[in-house]
Amino acid sequence: MSFFSCCTSQEKTNKNSSKRSSKDYSHTKALPSFANMCFKTDSSKRKYIEEEIAKIGKGNITSQIFSYHELCVATRNFHPDNMIGEGGFGRVYKGRIKSINQVVAVKQLNRNGFQGNREFLVEVLILSLLHHPNLVNLVGYCADGDQRILVYEYMVNGSLEDHLLELPPNRKPLDWRTRMNIAAGAAKGLEYLHEVANPPVIYRDFKASNILLDENFNPKLSDFGLAKLGPTGDKTHVSTRVMGTYGYCAPEYASTGQLTTKSDVYSFGVVFLEMITGRRVIDQSRPSEEQNLVTWAQPLFKDRRKFISMADPLLKGNYPTKGLYQALAVAAMCLQEEADTRPLISDVVTALEVLTKKHVQVGKQQRIRETYFEDGECS
Helix, strand or coil, rough: CCCCCCCCCCCCCCCCCHCHHHHHHHHCCCHHHHHHHHCCCCCHHHHHHHHHEEEECCCCCCCCCCHHHHHHCCCCCHHHHHHEEEEEEEEEEEEEEECCEEEEEEECCCCCCCCHHHHHHHHHHHHCCCCCEEEECEEEEEECCCCEEEEECCCCCCCCCHCCCCCCCCCCCCHHHHHHHHHHHHHHHHHHHHHHCCCCCCCCCCCCHHHEEEECCCECCCCCCCECCCCCCCCCCCCCCCCCCCCCCHHHHHHHHHCHHHHHHHHHHHHHHHHHHCCCCCCCCCHHHEEHHHHHHHCCCHHHHHHHCCHHHHHCCCHHHHHHHHHHHHHHCCCCCHHCCHHHHHHHHHHHHHHCCCCCCCHHHHHHHHHHHHCCEEE
């Protein structure tokens, strides 16, 4: 495969980026050139998009091309009653495509939004060429005229944000085990992007609203329009315009624009802390000293006596105390100020796999706890 060299197995590949093939990387250099596409007619633009997707995909694109008319029929002309989500990217509608007899989520990109042709192409390519149980499945896309529409598998339980933050009175909060399972699955999705995809992919927009949940609350990462190809060879980072959502961006990325896979690890730590505490990363309805979740949590990480007070009140104490301590250790580790001191996402996956088991075992998770907490204090 020319754009990504991917393994279909779940075995880990060599983590040393300097050993990644420069030949694989050379085929990705055309991707940024999409940003400045300019064509006289819509038909020429659509033809170019389809040709570029076919060329870069080298015949490996499995997603279908849908007509705008077909998606209008599927969503009842994008009827408001079918709308299931809305954001800066545009609106998402539930629909059924008759030709494939499948219920889908149809994301109609906002033509006045930030997601232009480049972001559209990035998402189509990444989700067509990379496949993992914890990445959302792209069914197809539409590039008719000035329409930019993405068609995904429909995720019955919406996003993690829907079940975690500011719950309506009739919605049952997620229990501890479900939260840990969701965190572990989302981390595995990042692990696939960082350590199996070649070149590595930096997600860059890891947040609760981008983690979708199926009927069994299995998580899948979605919305890859901001994803970037990671550094290869002897490069330590990629420099890029700062994008993403305020509060989730790693400090070194926000200040310098230097992006690494450790930037995603920081964002994961923010979301994991949201899952543990039930607090939104930025919440202006709280007292000033509690409005920024990470700032509020940092001093509490240093006092084991405060750990219980950090747990989401909606859990009503139904969690293993040792599991809570170890989960907070993982979050603290991911939220280290210096990128080099954060773990690889594969280490986070190992730690979370222990937390999802009934009996917490001594192993890498125990070593993580001992490394970052000594006598109740964060090192």
